[in-house]
Amino acid sequence: MPITRQDCEVRDQQDPLRELKSQFDLPPGVIYLDGNSLGVLPRATLGRVQEVIQREWGQDLIKSWNTAGWIDLPGRIGDKIARLVGARPGELIVADSTSLNLYKVLSTALSLQQQDAPQRKLIVSERSNFPTDLYIAQSLAEQFGARLHLVDRVEDIPACLNQELAVLMLTEVNYRTGYKHEMATLTQAAHAAGALVVWDLAHSAGAVPVDLHAAEADFAIGCGYKYLNGGPGAPAFAWVHPRHVARAKQPLSGWLGHAAPFQFTTDYQPAAGIKRYICGTPALLSLAALECGVDTVLAAEPQGGMAALRTKSIALTELFIALAEARCGHLGVLLASPRDARQRGSQVCLSLQPELQEASYAVVQALIARGVIGDFRAGNPADLAATPHILRFGFTPLYLGFVDVFDAVEHLFQVLQREEWKTPQFAQKGQVT
Amino acid sequence: MPITRQDCEVRDQQDPLRELKSQFDLPPGVIYLDGNSLGVLPRATLGRVQEVIQREWGQDLIKSWNTAGWIDLPGRIGDKIARLVGARPGELIVADSTSLNLYKVLSTALSLQQQDAPQRKLIVSERSNFPTDLYIAQSLAEQFGARLHLVDRVEDIPACLNQELAVLMLTEVNYRTGYKHEMATLTQAAHAAGALVVWDLAHSAGAVPVDLHAAEADFAIGCGYKYLNGGPGAPAFAWVHPRHVARAKQPLSGWLGHAAPFQFTTDYQPAAGIKRYICGTPALLSLAALECGVDTVLAAEPQGGMAALRTKSIALTELFIALAEARCGHLGVLLASPRDARQRGSQVCLSLQPELQEASYAVVQALIARGVIGDFRAGNPADLAATPHILRFGFTPLYLGFVDVFDAVEHLFQVLQREEWKTPQFAQKGQVT
Structure with missing residues (x-):
């Protein structure tokens, strides 16, 4: 029996997390499936930033570094x-x-390996990793006389865990496909081979449960403006396992990472712990907004926190896949994310059958015109069969419900069935897509 | 004849820049002499940041990267x-x-020298440079196998301009003393010796006229939250002379410095020009606030811009020095900045005679309690005669007038004459001083 909108209404009513949506200001008429790119605006943010601007900066001025605790915000x-x-x-x-x-x-990580195992000169990552990670790795590979090796398939990673490997650098949840690595398994395998592991949690923090200590991870970083709802360009984060943190300096040795920044001494002495990973003065307005975003995720703690959010996220993505295939499969819609929820982050990607591939961008635009905001990620023009264009949809359980999912698929059905994507305006590409 | 408050009132009335103060929200009863540390709040900032939060982020969400021009803001x-x-x-x-x-x-700069003159392995700077500059130079010296040499006196710089010198790294206006280097002269002397020059404009941009092209400068950076009034931790800036910009990659190769970031290609290709100095996604709320701050300085353009601001800045600092010496000289106040205005940025530092040195911090606190906000910078405890504790006062001609200067000195006189600094609460040091 097909899933009805009424079924979804019942599921929303029974959803223990349904009240969390009231934390946000969502524009009317929008089903926002792009929280994996830019999280929505929390209701608390405007007031908090106003307070920082008017009282802390405007009235208390320089004193606020102490009185408003600005100096302690990063920690x-x-x-x-x-x-x-x-x-x-x-x-x-x-x-x-x-x-x-x-x-x-x-x-x-490379410095530590240079000390401990100087023959290890390889950084391994995935070709499908988010480009900025690869660009940074390229710069450091050059600096350290190391080599960056990119694998094309997850199955190729184990063969790279050998005596040449210095650092395995992975993004836990792939930004394109939503594929989710097994963090603990891969970390332990890399350690067994003598390598260190850097995890990028950009699409994990606030989206899936992460347990860095249980995984015995070495290093992790992540993004503030996706599932943490910190606002455009919100500051990011860094974590280093206590077994490593005091063993090496990091190179971006700005004054706020100093052991005693306000002694204004001539020589750099890094702070004892993770504070050495701070560099210059933080962008306070953006930092204050980030805290409001993080608080919206922590608000789920009484209902079970990340585990409860994950349960709902899986329910939403399973529903989306089932409906998309049932309603739109005959119109050429294919699943481009892993079918097994355990291998998936909080997003689902679809692709269109080969003869519709070139319509992918316009389909996303037609959906946006209907208020269903997802995004388009281009495939490999040289090999669209292997890497097709993708329609990418993020599911943030904090502010999405089951009826939203139902309606989103219904819109997709109509866009395809009515061939709305043929409207010329939808084919015009903007700079950021 | 002594300068009277009435004289200052007349000067304020005749000041062609007096209307610029209306751009700011200053707290009542405050004479703010700390714009060299954190500029005050422009009136336009709150509304602009509200707009970014509510409309651009809250309503238009991810589309704002295009529609609100977020992607173009850094440029x-x-x-x-x-x-x-x-x-x-x-x-x-x-x-x-x-x-x-x-x-x-x-x-x-070090990479270019490595290509062009690999025998040059020296970075020269001043021991009194702002510590973060020295910390970063230490990190890079280690990375490049170079050495950082610090001079104690400006007069020692010319002897360092030799065939070993790779980069001369100076802050144009010293953060402690307000000493202002001759940018053009030093740059040309360094070039004649085959070296490159990096100028830190943290205490210059918006404070003194700077002409990077006239000076034939190589590289410059600067701060957004001091004289540019961009707000706490506002983003900073970078400039590279066109003759250098395309010759080398910079190492912090984040995706927004890529030639085509939204093509998501695997290999880093730096943007053609200065955009290659962008790294990750900018902190948008702080960036939007910075623009409002920069606009407050540009608002002086019809009245003569930086030249007019400099004229008033010199008039304010000359008045401050004259009054401080006339009113407070017999109470132990000494000038700790250059007396020649051409060698001074937009700040004046005072110190106290040796027997009052230990009272310096409390004097600043007593002034703050009276609404006169300057700051304290500790001297060298091992040699207070050579490097005394400093009472530091910044003069921002955009929002300060001549009566403000008169009143500030009158408060200093009363603090010293009544020995208000002996009040125990004023001796308690906060974390940020």
Whole structure:
């Protein structure tokens, strides 16, 4: 029997997390399936940023570094994010961007291997990793006289875990396909081979349960503006396992990572713990907004926290896949994410059958015009069969319900069935897609 | 005849820049002499940040990267700052923090020398440079197998301009003393010796006229939250002379510095011009606030821009010195900044005679309690005669007038004459001083 909208209404009513949506200001008429790119605006953010601007900056001015606790914010918000990724208080800080934090931790990992196992000169990652990670790794490979090797398939990773490997650098949840690695298994296998592992949690933090300590991870970084709802370009985070943190300096040695920044001494002495991963003065307005975003995820703790969010996320993505295939399969829609929920983050990607591939971008635009916001990620033009264009949909259980999923698929059905994507305006590409 | 408050009132009435103060929300009863540390809040900032939060992020969400021009902001604000420092459109970008931008440009400078003159292995700077600059230089010296040599006196710089020198790295206006280097003279002397020069404009941009092209400078960086009024931790900026920009990659190769970031290609190809100095996604809320701050300085353009601001800045600092010496000289107040205005940025530092040195911190606190906000910078406890404790006062002509200066000195007189600094609460040190 087909799933009805009424079925979905019942599921929304029974959803123990349904009240969490009231934390956000969602535009009317929008089904937002792009929280994996930019999370939505929490209701608390505007007031908090106003307070920082008017009272803390405007009235109290320079004093706020002490009186408003500005100086402690990177650690205070870091402690909150730590609760979402299985880290302990004092182990994680908020600073700079994801790219910069990757530079810091990957550089540290390479330095440690240079000390401990100088013959190891290989960084391994996936060709499908988010480009900025690869760009940073290329820069550091050059600097360390190392080589970056990219695998095309997850199955190719085990063969790379050998005596040449210095660092395995992976994004836990793939930004394109939503494929989710087994963090603990891969970390342990890499360790057994003598390598260190850097995990990018950009699509994990706030999206799937992460337990860095249980996985015995070495280094992790992540993004503040996706599932953490921190706002456009929100500062990112960095975590280093306590067994490594004091063993090496990181190269971006700005004054706020100093053991005693306000003594203004001439020589750099890194702070004892994770604070050495702070560099310059943090962008306070964006930092304050990030805290409001992180708080929206922590608000799920009384209902079971990340485990409960994951349960709902899987239910939403399973529903989306079932409906998309039932309603739109005959119109050429194919699943491009793993079918097994255990191998999937909080997103689902679809692709269109070969003869519709070139319509993919316009289909996403037609959906956006209907208020269903997902995004398009181009495939490999040289081999669309292997890497097709993708329609990417993120599911944030904090603010999405089952009726939203039902309606999104219904819109997709209508766009395809009525061939709305043929409207010329939908084929015009913007700069950011 | 002594200068009276009435004289100052007349000067305020005759001040062609007096209307610029209306751009700011200053707390009542405050004379803010700390704009060299954190500029005050522009009136436009709150509304602009509200707009970014509510409309651009909250309503338009991910679309705002295109529709609100988020992607162009680093260059757009960069072009505005360029007008203040003698750079041309398209040559300067806003990104990350001052420390990180220094890492980028100093690394590039060292790379270029490694190509062109590999025997040059010396970075020269001043021991009194702002510590974060020295910390970053230490990290890069280690990475490049170079050595950082610090001079104790400005007069020692010329002897360092020899065939060993790779990079001369200076902050144009010293953060402690306000001493201002002759940028053009030093740059040309360094070039004549075959060296490159990195200028930190943290205390210059928006404070003194800078002409990077006239000076034939190589690299410059600067801060957004001091004289540019960009807000706490506002993003910083970087400039590279067009003759260098395409010759080398910078190492912090994040995706937004790529030639085509939205093609998501695997290999890093730097953007053609200064955009290669962008790294990760910018902190948008802080970036939007920075633009409002920069606009407050550009608002002086119809009245003569930086030249007019400099004229008033010199008038304010000369008045402050004259009054401080006349009113407080017999109470132990000494000038600790250059007496010649041409050698001074937009700040004046005072110190107290030797027997009052230990009271310096409490004097600053007593002034703050009276609403006169300056700051304290500790001297060298091993040699307070050579490097005394300092009472530091910044003068921002955009929002300060001559009566403010008169009143500030009158407060200092009363603090010293009534020995208010002996009040126990004023001796308690906070973390950030």
